[in-house]
Amino acid sequence: MELLKDGDRLVLRHVKDFDLDHTFLCGQCFRFEKCEENRYIGVASSHLLDIARVGDNFVLQHTTLDEFQNFWSHYFAFDIDYGKIKHELSKDEVLRNAVHHGQGIRILRQDLFETILSFILSQSNNITRIRGIILAFCRKFGKRIVYEGKEYYTFPRPEDLVGICLEELADLKAGYRDKYVYHAICAINEGKLSLDDLCHMPTVEAKKALLGLSGVGEKVANCILLFGLSRFDAFPIDVWIQRIMEHFYYEDQKTNPAVIAQMAENSFGDLGGFAQQYLFFYAREHLQKQKK
DNA sequence: CACCAGGCAAGCC
């Protein structure tokens, strides 16, 4: 990969295994919006980025060399070699197809606090509405950023939320999930759950700590481990993953998440999280079309 | 109007 400065823009050349649609539409991130073909604008933590693919290059706006090297490079995980991962996963027949469909997926390194709240809000909900609720949350508690005449909002940090009450969360229209979010914010701000400790814990312990939060079960905990703590062996099992696994590995017979989890661990091991993302993206394309 | 959406907790046995 090569990074060039071109006026107030940055240009990335020779980037391998990176597609904006695949990366932003595979369900890991709710904060980037497609504003035109091959162009996304979004906010991660407190940074806004305008990123577009132009030919073989990526053009980045509203950022600096310094910010790229200290933040976005890590966020997009350009240090991870997907060539090896894809080669390994493609030994499995199903994954070979899934990898082919989502060849440009990269698992982002997202902010832990943001990931915890976002995936608590995601339960039994559809992606469009999850995005809306998170945006409402950021609009209410985050900082405004104006870019090209449009308003964007940062995701608030825990300290921005000290002293909020449950009633303030009601206008997010998050339904019963608002009290889970409220309790998570309190647990973090009261020091019952340390975000810093979570980052350094072994995965099994981190998971146990996350499961202690109300509204965090097996699936949400695995999403937080995978997207917020870069534990790439985590394999979140939601309705889509269950459907696609039943379809391809169990001849459309009903199973349960425990069986699938064991099977994923045996088949994908340390690469479970990557496998899960390829499969999720594949499932959404494959099964959604099949429905009609 | 039923049913579902990146599930989970509480209440049963």
Next chain:
DNA sequence: GGCTTGCATGGT
């Protein structure tokens, strides 16, 4: 322990 049910809200 495993299995069932209620849960807020919005979309089809």
